[in-house]
Amino acid sequence: MIPLRSTLASSLASTGAAALLALSLAACGGTTKSSVTSAPAPAPLSTASSSAAKADPNAPMKQGIKLAFLPKQINNPYETIVDNAGIEAAKEYQGAAKEVGPSDASASSQISYINTLTQQGHDAILIAANDANAVCGPLQQARAKGIKIVAYDSDASPQCRDLFINQASSEEVGRSQVKLLSQLIGGEGEIAILSATANATNQNTWITFMKDELTKPEYKDMKLVKVAYGDDDDQKSFTQTQGLLQAYPDLKGIISPTTVGVSAAARYISGSKYKGKVVLTGLGTPNQMRQFVKDGTVEKFALWNPKDLGYLASYAAAALVSGQITGAEGETFKAGKLGERTIGENGEIILGPPFTFDAANIDQFDF
Structure with a gap:
């Protein structure tokens, strides 16, 4: 059995009831999946490697950061909760974020959105990958242009992103x-x-x-x-x-x-x-x-708390863009109300342990 933990409950309490009710959809348009095909992932680009840069944990947060969340599909209620929390988090550090994505979760459906976001010049793309390899080529092209890539919920191939925000081990x-x-x-x-x-x-x-x-x-x-x-x-x-x-x-x-x-x-x-x-x-x-x-x-x-997952992903992307971290193991950054977080092996950051819901506690949560 999953150990009952108090971590989620305390996290939700600090988030506040009002925040837990903010579940509106923030979707934007993009090209359709009918015009795209999956391409094999190229070799890692040295220009986008975290080892080529040096972290400055004392660097100020960059102002006006532009982020885009690309979920598996925009009509997935869970993904909507995650992305909206990340969008709200961006406001805390004076950034701007949006959600775009396909209406289905097929392997190639996210490719055209990655290409469009790259052309639009976002500072970071945050993606819940439908297929770890299908998105790799376009993500590498985005990284070559200096765009930071943060995978969340469902990882992309490690050579194609800077960080992975994992909801739990x-x-x-x-x-x-x-x-x-x-x-x-x-x-x-x-x-x-x-x-x-x-x-x-x-x-x-x-x-x-x-x-x-x-x-x-x-x-x-x-x-x-x-x-x-x-x-x-x-x-x-x-x-x-x-x-x-x-x-x-x-x-x-x-x-x-x-x-x-x-x-x-x-x-x-x-x-x-x-x-x-x-x-x-x-x-x-x-x-x-x-x-x-x-x-x-x-x-x-x-x-786990999907709001905290989106919140953490948003702050991690902002820290990357600001140069506070590069994605290397052992680096730390402050993730707003979630406190200091440490990057683990292969650029992975773990939100926390799962939590078990049942009749005795389910009415304590609203998300």
Whole structure:
């Protein structure tokens, strides 16, 4: 089971109730995905290497920084929360930020947006990559023009970005999901995973750790029968849930480590004969999952504070642009109300541990 932590609760308290209610969409236009194709990633550009520059932690924050958030898709509620928090954070350091992106989460859908943002001369592009390699070439072109690249939520290939803001340790997320489901189903039975897209970096990393966790002796009576993909589309995730339950009549539990997938799965199960018989857990937001927790469809699920993820990504990008950090391991910077943060191996900054939501605490959160 995921350890219950107070980290998220205290973070939300410091954020304030008003900030937790600011969930408006901030999307801008761009070119369509029909005109773009995926290109292989080129070799890293030495001109964009963090090792070629020297950090000045005492450098003042640059004024008028222009940032752009490029989520997996703009109609994803979770991504909207993250991006809007980053946009609001930019106002704290007198910067300007916006959100642009595709309406679908296909591998090549983000490429045209990267190209457009590069032409517009933004100081930094923040991206939740749909495909780590498909976006690499365009991101390298942006870096060659001096644009800083910060991946968040779902990483791009490390040679194509300066930093990755990880919501939690990938290993901890993956293993903790298995531990939680095991507790809920009594450690035995057939289970399935309902993921987002087949190429999503974060999903695949988590699933790798889930599979490894399942090889431990304590899970010998649990069997993973299927990994299904809902493509972060509500209706497809709903249909995939239906298909899993029909194809595997002995299914005991489902893990859906995607906010779109877990809410769609909960919606299907809540109105079906499987309610109370099949356990569902995963990663979701309290506002999405509240009704399903209260009606008994879902007992427990996990996440982190997506507002803090966007906030941290925004400040990290600003620190990069201002020269306070270069992305090298061991460098530190101040991330507003989140305090000092340290860059880890491969340019990774971890927000914090996952948090488990249930009927006893879900009404304490509003996002």
